[in-house]
Amino acid sequence: MGRGHMARRNTNRRVGIADVAEKAGVSHATVSRVMNGNAAVDPGIAARVRAAAVELKYQPNPVGRSLALGKTDTIGIVVPDLANPTFQAILRGLSIAAAQDGYRVLIADSSEVTSEEAILAGEARRRCDGVVLCAPRMADAELEELAPTLHPLVLINRTTIATNTPSLSVDYGQGIQELAQHLVSLGHRRLVFLSGPEHSASNRQRLVGLDQFRAEHPEIELELLHGGSNFDSGHESTEAIIASGATGILAFNDLVAMGLLSGLHERGIRVPEDISVTGFDDIPFAKYTTPPLTTAAVPINELGSLAWRRMREQIQQAGEASIQAQDEFSPRVEIRKSTAAPALRPAS
Amino acid sequence: MGRGHMARRNTNRRVGIADVAEKAGVSHATVSRVMNGNAAVDPGIAARVRAAAVELKYQPNPVGRSLALGKTDTIGIVVPDLANPTFQAILRGLSIAAAQDGYRVLIADSSEVTSEEAILAGEARRRCDGVVLCAPRMADAELEELAPTLHPLVLINRTTIATNTPSLSVDYGQGIQELAQHLVSLGHRRLVFLSGPEHSASNRQRLVGLDQFRAEHPEIELELLHGGSNFDSGHESTEAIIASGATGILAFNDLVAMGLLSGLHERGIRVPEDISVTGFDDIPFAKYTTPPLTTAAVPINELGSLAWRRMREQIQQAGEASIQAQDEFSPRVEIRKSTAAPALRPAS
DNA sequence: GAATCATGAGAAAGCGTTTTCTCAGAGCGT
DNA sequence: ACGCTCTGAGAAAACGCTTTCTCATGATTC
Known part of the structure; x- marks a missing residue:
């Protein structure tokens, strides 16, 4: 009984626009108006509504708003x-x-x-x-x-x-080229790129950048090793890197470089004395590794x-x-x- | 003209339940029923509705659902x-x-x-x-x-x-005590706690943990230095740490410890030979610092x-x-x- | 003083769902 | 065959809000 079949719900209900309207003695339309400052509303009424709102701690339901407004x-x-x-x-x-x-x-x-x-x-x-x-x-x-x-x-x-x-x-292609260039200008002649996930778009970009680099530096030996994109994959590549005989390593990103750094350290290989390592991204931790990581900083x-x-x-x-x-x-x-x-x- | 004052909106409108209902020749209530599998609905009709839904690529609007269901x-x-x-x-x-x-x-x-x-x-x-x-x-x-x-x-x-x-x-209190204990059992007698933000609840816990530690180890000198909760604050504390003359440092957390590590490195202080440093949290990077960081691991x-x-x-x-x-x-x-x-x- | 206008508030539609209510029709028993 | 229950589908209310539409009131103008 009662008016609607859902009237019971109104107990312990969150306070809604209707409650404010009732308390202020206006329609909910008016409450909405003052809450959103949309149309002109009599200052006296507006004040009454606002008072009622704070007193009831009314907070518009965002879901209702979203539905009405069509935006979330x-x-x-x-x-x-x-x-x-x-x-x-x-x-x-x-x-x-x-x-x-x-x-x-x-x-x-x-x-x-x-x-x-x-x-x-x-x-x-x-x-x-x-x-x-x-x-x-x-x-x-x-x-x-x-x-x-x-x-x-x-x-x-x-x-x-x-x-x-x-x-x-x-521009990963450019970045990786600059890193390679940096290594070459230091005197490195044998590099390896420790690549990232096979289907990664940014890895492909690095690859084309390196192709271009190869074209410009035919004298440089640049090998490619497959890896992943995280710490562990860098760490796991340690042996392969050592075996490659390269002196300059371009890691896919900083994470990989850090994993590699730690692997090399465990093996007693000194960085940069024995092997130079570069990362990519310049994550916040890159400058705190030991040694601090040379990398390509993206903003x-x-x-x-x-x-x-x-x-x-x-x-x-x-x-x-x-x-x-x-x-x-x-x-x-x-x-x-x-x-x-x-x-x-x-x-x- | 038209039936409602918003009829125009129906152009370029996202497909809604009503469209599916119309296409399947049923009411939207029925569409809702088959989409949610709530009530029994004739298999033939259900199939028709489902077909219409996929054909129109119907996807229920979550905002509408949220409003009706009262959950998001x-x-x-x-x-x-x-x-x-x-x-x-x-x-x-x-x-x-x-x-x-x-x-x-x-x-x-x-x-x-x-x-x-x-x-x-x-x-x-x-x-x-x-x-x-x-x-x-x-x-x-x-x-x-x-x-x-x-x-x-x-x-x-x-x-x-x-x-x-x-x-x-x-239990930061316990963790910091165990770290302190670890340092003491290594032979350290002068410790400093490089504390975190003043009002941090977890910092307070560390403090009470250390009070307890003090009570149990009156022979240990434990100083308190104020710091922050990030890299930079750890780095900035380097001089104060050195000046303290302590050999064992309990950093507020791993970030602070890492900043300190890098500061000490710059100053030529060797860790752990000259000073021991501990962190807290065991963030993923902690095991890759140089040297790898002794810390209290929270899961x-x-x-x-x-x-x-x-x-x-x-x-x-x-x-x-x-x-x-x-x-x-x-x-x-x-x-x-x-x-x-x-x-x-x-x-x- | 009557007609026009501006102002502002209420009624109601609309947003897109779910769910209750209601009722038509089918199936069953006697 | 008649009435009963049961199944299942449509009508409509509900969710909580915004906004359009409409109309009353008081102000303005000739």
Whole structure:
């Protein structure tokens, strides 16, 4: 009995707009108006409403708002691995920048499972006003197909052919060339590139950069060793690196370099006296390794905040489809102590 | 003209339940039923609906669902600083564990601004089904008052008096005692504790642990130096540490220890030959520093997943208020290479 | 003083779902 | 055959808010 079949629910219910309206003796429309300052409302009434609101500790339900407004004030980010400092930094920069504009970020960790990325991104998009996607291993075709469905979208380290999705990328090809150049100018003649995951887009970029390097430096011996993208894979490559006889090692990234550093240390190989090692990314820890790591610094903190700026641009100009910026960062070689001239030219 | 004043919107509209219903020739109620498998529905009709759904690529709008269901399948986490590996690890563990149960996580970084934490937590709570709160510096009174309003809540490294909010904490007091004990048993007699942020709850715990240690070891000289919680503060303390004349340093955490390590290295002080240094937390990088860091390992990956488990318990037993578990982890001392017997007993 | 206008508040539709309520029709027993 | 129960589908309410529409009231103007 009672008026509605759900009347009972109203006990222990969270305070809603209706409660405020009742207390202030106005309609909920008016409450909404004063809360959002949308239309002109009599100052006296407005004051009464506001008083009622604070007294009841009224806080608008964001889900209701979202449904009515068609926006969630939330953006999603999908990353392949939250354990990677690079993605941690992007997430952090994004979160802080977005927060400044009143947006929150929802995170989706694909745990390196490439096949899940598209699904996660889609789900995130439905819950959020936009998505920033880090999917280094997703196939180009899949990305191309997925991108338009995600629309407010910004890509990290990937680009699409269609020019309407902004992307931020790092010129890994140039960075790795500069690192190689650095080693060569120190006197190294035998290098090895300890490569990253096979299907990683950024690894491919490094590879083409190194091809170019080879073309320009035919005198340099540059070997390629397969590895992964984390500590352990760097550590596991220690023996192979030693066996290679190279004096200069280009590790896929800082994590790999650090794993390698620790492996070499265990084996009693001195860095940089016996072998020079470079990383990539300049994660916060890179300058605290022993020896401090020579690496290619990518402006990791800016990436996140710029990602947000690009996202915001899209959200604001909703509709008016325009060509989006494709930002590319040039890494800057950060010479520290893990590289030096090779001690003696080894017999070749 | 047209039927409603918003009819125009229906162009370029996302496909909704109504579209599926129309295509399948049923009511939207029926579509909902087959999508959720809630009530029995004729297999033939169900098939028709499902076909229509896939053909239109229908994906239910989560905001609509959330409003109707009163849940968002999302939990929030508020952390003081996403740059800290400890919180990164908690976030990661939480995110992965929650994802396994179909939940997502929304992140709120308070950027160390204690006064924002309560607000952020409140906002997060309104958007989510629960909140996990890391607020090491929030005043006890404020926490006590805030906790009930956040209800499905799990606290990290904080506890409340009211026994109905689960909390996960690390026994920092015990851990620091064991580290001190370790140094003493190596032969150190002059120690300094390089403390963390003044109002940090976990710092206070370390302090009481050390008081107890002092009581048990009146013969040991234990000085206290004020510091912070990150790399830089550890680095900045280098001179003070050297000046202290101590041979065994208990750093607030691994970050501080690493900063100190690098500062000592720059000054030519050898670790562990001249000075022994310990950290706390055992962040992933701790075993790759040079020398590898002796530290107290907290099961950082478990923290996140256990936080989710406790959260899930609360979400499931919604209503039936029961006493919640207060989990406490005992850190395990991880002896590596940054600690050793002091070279010579310095003149005292 | 009557007609016009501006102001501002309430009624109601709409956002996209789920779920209750209700009722038509089929199947069954007697 | 009649009425009964049962199955299953549609109508409509509900979730909590925003916003359009509408209309009353008081102010303004000729």
